[in-house]
Amino acid sequence: MLSIKGQVIERLLQGAFICRTTDEDGWRFLTIPGNRDEVDSYLGQLNRQVATVGTGGEGEVFFCGYRQLGDTERKVIGQQFRDICQALTPLAEWLVLVQEAAAQDAPLTEGAPVRLNALQTVIEDTPAFREQLARISHYRLFGSTSPTVDTQLKLVFKRLCELGYLTRPNPEKQIYLATGKLDYLYEVIRFIDEAEGLSLEAQAEVASQGQLL
Numbered sequence: 001m002l003s004i005k006g007q008v009i010e011r012l013l014q015g016a017f018i019c020r021t022t023d024e025d026g027w028r029f030l031t032i033p034g035n036r037d038e039v040d041s042y043l044g045q046l047n048r049q050v051a052t053v054g055t056g057g058e059g060e061v062f063f064c065g066y067r068q069l070g071d072t073e074r075k076v077i078g079q080q081f082r083d084i085c086q087a088l089t090p091l092a093e094w095l096v097l098v099q100e101a102a103a104q105d106a107p108l109t110e111g112a113p114v115r116l117n118a119l120q121t122v123i124e125d126t127p128a129f130r131e132q133l134a135r136i137s138h139y140r141l142f143g144s145t146s147p148t149v150d151t152q153l154k155l156v157f158k159r160l161c162e163l164g165y166l167t168r169p170n171p172e173k174q175i176y177l178a179t180g181k182l183d184y185l186y187e188v189i190r191f192i193d194e195a196e197g198l199s200l201e202a203q204a205e206v207a208s209q210g211q212l213l
Contacts, residue, residue, distance in 0.1 A: 004029050009039055012050065012064035019054075019061045019180025021111045022167055030062045043067075053184050059110060061180030084188055090139035091165070091185065094156065097123075097132045107186075108178040114166065116157055116174040124149050 002010065008026045011018060020027045030036050030050065040050045044067060051065035066076075095107050098114060101122045108114065123129040130149060137144035137152035144155045157176060160166040165185070166176045 005035065005039060009042055012039070012043070012062070013046070013048070015064065017061050017063045017164060017179065017181040017184060019110050019183075021177050022164075022179050027060075027062070031060065036062075053187050054110070054180065059180075059183070061110065061183050063184065081188075084185070087141050087163075088189065090136055090141045092189070093132065093136050094160075095182075097129065097136065101126070101129055108182055110178055110180040110183055112178045114157075114176045114178065116153060116176065120149060120153050123153070 004025060008018065008029055011023065011026060016022070018026045018030060030039065036050055043049055043064065047067050048064050049067045051063050052060055053063070054060045098104075098119065099107050101119055102114075123133055133149060133152050133156075134147075136142065137146070137156050142156050142159050144152050146152050146155070157166060157168075161168055161176070164181045165179060167179050168176050
């Protein structure tokens with residue numbers, strides 16, 4: 001059986017985002033500087049390192065990044081970046097939908113609960129939200145062909161769990177938690193916004209009104 005350090009290293013190399021919500025034991029292990037240095041030293045042999053995103057403290061998220069970039073590494077990162085960019089529109093629209101349906105002032109962050117049943121009730125009672133969900137669920141990222149809110153919503157949540165943006169601690173309950181991978185997504189959005197001047201925040205607001213992002 002792998003030690004906690006071995007488990008953390010294995011998860012990082014598999015592309016996991018380790019946060020308090022998804023892996024509290026691994027997260028606590030990495031918050032100790034000495035442990036993190038040991039993991040970083042091991043990963044260094046593979047041209048990897050422990051990278052972080054978030055505000056630090058309980059909101060810190062750990063993932064595996066390259067230490068030095070050669071042609072091969074740049075190709076891998078480029079493909080990962082393209083994959084995220086292709087998913088930005090449906091993800092951004094979904095985040096806007098959840099924020100508006102829950103009447104929240106801020107978008108989801110790591111550890112925030114999302115109650116599927118409560119969200120479904122609000123969406124079913126609001127025509128504009130039903131239209132938003134239908135459009136979001138039919139994006140290639142989710143691939144729904146269903147006309148019903150219940151099926152659309154469950155498929156979207158299932159896919160978001162597969163992608164690592166949500167987790168469902170108790171399979172008997174329809175309560176999901178946002179993971180630290182969302183914080184990474186926000187960093188990517190901010191990077192693109194600043195580098196390209198795309199004003200993604202403004203575009204997300206436009207998308208929420210039923211227009212293309």
